[in-house]
Amino acid sequence: MERTLTDLLSTDVFRTLGTGGLWELGLILAAATLLIVLLQKSLPWLANRLRGRRRHLLLAMVPLLRLVIIIGAFLLMVPRVIEPSLQNMVAVLGSLGLALGFALKDYASSLVAGIVAVGEAPYRNGDWVEIDGIYGEVRHVGVRALQLVTPDDNLVTIPHQLLWTQPISNANNGNPRLQCIADFHVAPIHDGARVRAVLEDVALTSAYIALNEPIVVIVQEQPWGTRYRVRAYPIDARQQFRFASDLSVRGKAQLLRLGIALASVPALAETAAG
Incomplete structure (x- = not known):
């Protein structure tokens, strides 16, 4: 007989965390945060000392590597919190996804669009793009949004969600030169x-x-x-x-x-x- 979600949550879904388990979670979170900070500081610093296509390729690696670190940390933390059985994982992650889907629909849409943006690469760090009438250089491609620096030196944050509804004009598309x-x-x-x-x-x-x-x-x-x-x-x-x-x-x-x-x-x- 199948167990209900309430039964799962009240019995053996979550593991009992001792001091060692809490330390492990803290170390994973701290290591992931440190790696992301170092990544976002070191790669742009190194890229700005290069020219041509190598600079753009190095800048384009920043969001991809950050996403890999976040996914890796998540995969390491989940088995330490939840008993790693298929039924438990499906029940908990399904409920979590449903709750987040309703509560953070627009935010989730931007997150999904951010993952699509990493894969399809309609814009990368170092590209000059125009989105919703705003033109500038892509300085940071985050999980939820990207940041442009306009010719007037204004920093503009644009959610990835606009990827679904707005045309994106890319002047150089990963190339060091544009017309x-x-x-x-x-x-x-x-x-x-x-x-x-x-x-x-x-x-x-x-x-x-x-x-x-x-x-x-x-x-x-x-x-x-x-x-x-x-x-x-x-x-x-x-x-x-x-x-x-x-x-x-x-x-x-x-x-x-x-x-x-x-x-x-x-x-x-x-x-x-x-």
Whole structure:
């Protein structure tokens, strides 16, 4: 005859913990905490002294190793608290999961999404991503949430739960380089081939350019003039804003030096009025 859950909880599910058992649990918990702290301090410290793909691979290992430590500590602690029989484990863990599922539905959803994020890797430490309109570098992928540092140096915590409902734009996807875009708006009357060549030279001579990546200048005709978009890659993703600023400042200066007129506010106003 099957025992009820009340009978299980009142008889032989939980083991009697003596002083030695409590010490074992405390040591396991302390060791796991210490390993996680050392992991989260040492690997980012080492990664910041590396460059390129090795830095991103090392940073991406942090959440995976932390999850392994947490699961390992849990597996070591459970047999010391519960009599390790199949019936006991099913009854206790099933009841615990059901209670947590109702009480912490959103939190549990973020935890599950965090595990999925570790496996599918839509973002990793060191990636530049945009989630729900927030753009920044992933600095920490936790069990429940990730932390972004925005270009304005704001730390933003985003729950993994948004993985289910929000699109995630990853600019570099584990790569040390990402594409930067600099826009130039030129008045209608000009030599397009010359402007395009000038902007290609500006990108090619930048101190931040990754020479083994393509440089593309896209030309789009608009009612008010012509828009040129320079697409190129900096050596390191963290240089993206300095690189884009360098392209914009040097490109504008070079166009003005050659007597090429830029699109002006009156031209835009006339277009809107027409």
